[in-house]
Amino acid sequence: MFPTAIAGSLPKPDWLAEPQKLWPQWRASGEALAQTKADATLLWIKTQEDAGLDVIGDGEQARQHFVHGFVEQVEGIDFENKVRMGIRDNRYDAMVPQVVGPLRLKGRVHAMEAQLARAHTKRTLKFTLPGPMTIVDTVADQYYGGGREGRIKMAFAFAELLNAEALALQADGVDIVQFDEPAFNVYMDEAADWGVQALERATQGLTCKTAVHICYGYGIKANTDWKTTLGHEWRQYEKVFPALAKSSIHQVSLECAHSHVPMDLMALLEGKEVMVGVIDVASDVVETPEEVADTIGRALQFVPKMKLTACTNCGMAPMDRSIATRKLYALAQGAELARQRHG
Numbered sequence: 001m002f003p004t005a006i007a008g009s010l011p012k013p014d015w016l017a018e019p020q021k022l023w024p025q026w027r028a029s030g031e032a033l034a035q036t037k038a039d040a041t042l043l044w045i046k047t048q049e050d051a052g053l054d055v056i057g058d059g060e061q062a063r064q065h066f067v068h069g070f071v072e073q074v075e076g077i078d079f080e081n082k083v084r085m086g087i088r089d090n091r092y093d094a095m096v097p098q099v100v101g102p103l104r105l106k107g108r109v110h111a112m113e114a115q116l117a118r119a120h121t122k123r124t125l126k127f128t129l130p131g132p133m134t135i136v137d138t139v140a141d142q143y144y145g146g147g148r149e150g151r152i153k154m155a156f157a158f159a160e161l162l163n164a165e166a167l168a169l170q171a172d173g174v175d176i177v178q179f180d181e182p183a184f185n186v187y188m189d190e191a192a193d194w195g196v197q198a199l200e201r202a203t204q205g206l207t208c209k210t211a212v213h214i215c216y217g218y219g220i221k222a223n224t225d226w227k228t229t230l231g232h233e234w235r236q237y238e239k240v241f242p243a244l245a246k247s248s249i250h251q252v253s254l255e256c257a258h259s260h261v262p263m264d265l266m267a268l269l270e271g272k273e274v275m276v277g278v279i280d281v282a283s284d285v286v287e288t289p290e291e292v293a294d295t296i297g298r299a300l301q302f303v304p305k306m307k308l309t310a311c312t313n314c315g316m317a318p319m320d321r322s323i324a325t326r327k328l329y330a331l332a333q334g335a336e337l338a339r340q341r342h343g
């Protein structure tokens with residue numbers, strides 16, 4: 001009951017990359033960089049296990065950013081000439097690469113960290129990839145013609161590539177492949193209309209568990225400012241959850257701790273396993289186990305006991321490393337307390 005997991009990313013140690021940045025510069029290059037990426041991956045596997053988490057991730061230590069880490073390994077993308085573009089409906093500006101030709105994988109994307117993680121933990125291993133719709137929202141299109149049709153074509157092209165990598169991750173021994181789709185919370189109509197279908201294309205043929213993470217973003221200023229404009233009740237999930245409930249995706253990861261998301265929206269995910277965000281990634285205040293257990297208790301009104309995983313609201317990449325570590329311990333201790341309360 002109540003297994004614990006992180007949404008995906010963890011802070012990079014400052015010997016690996018600039019700390020507390022969303023697009024950090026690496027400290028090393030070439031072989032030395034490959035070694036520090038592997039070292040940081042191992043360190044976080046050990047830390048997650050020590051904290052007592054049940055589902056282990058690689059902490060996304062080997063990718064600069066959760067979208068561009070994948071896109072870097074795709075042919076047909078010009079990474080040399082990035083352009084400034086408003087992403088997530090212009091919530092913030094990012095320097096994004098341009099799609100300039102047919103898309104093809106250059107080879108494996110995440111073999112190193114997936115195989116390393118599998119060799120060093122016996123616990124359930126979850127691996128994250130960006131979702132097709134979110135990738136489309138994080139690159140500049142010079143090839144697919146733009147507009148709704150262009151977005152759909154490009155999303156399905158990325159979905160095919162994601163599917164190839166997801167199948168390879170499964171062969172590496174990954175137990176859960178999760179796709180991160182923060183864009184589902186921004187373009188709600190398109191998410192329900194074709195985003196979920198593109199996501200299902202990315203999971204085609206997988207026999208391991210599949211998951212999708214939908215959130216209100218990292219705890220960076222652009223996101224916390226955006227949240228202040230969303231009003232008293234955040235109902236963004238309302239449009240996409242019914243489409244996900246009908247889909248083949250097994251698990252849905254959502255924001256819940258310190259959030260204005262009405263808890264009853266989780267009832268729209270009937271039949272799904274729900275990764276309930278019980279750790280706030282936009283606050284440096286470390287939750288107490290009691291707070292974590294209380295959030296789990298409130299979610300239990302709408303999620304069956306055996307379908308609830310306790311999770312972080314979102315990735316922790318831009319956080320202080322020691323605070324993130326203490327939050328992992330709070331997550332595990334809070335879930336344990338909830339097991340005592342509800343067992």
Ligand code: ZN
Nearest residue numbers: 215217314315
């Ligand atoms: Zn997130």
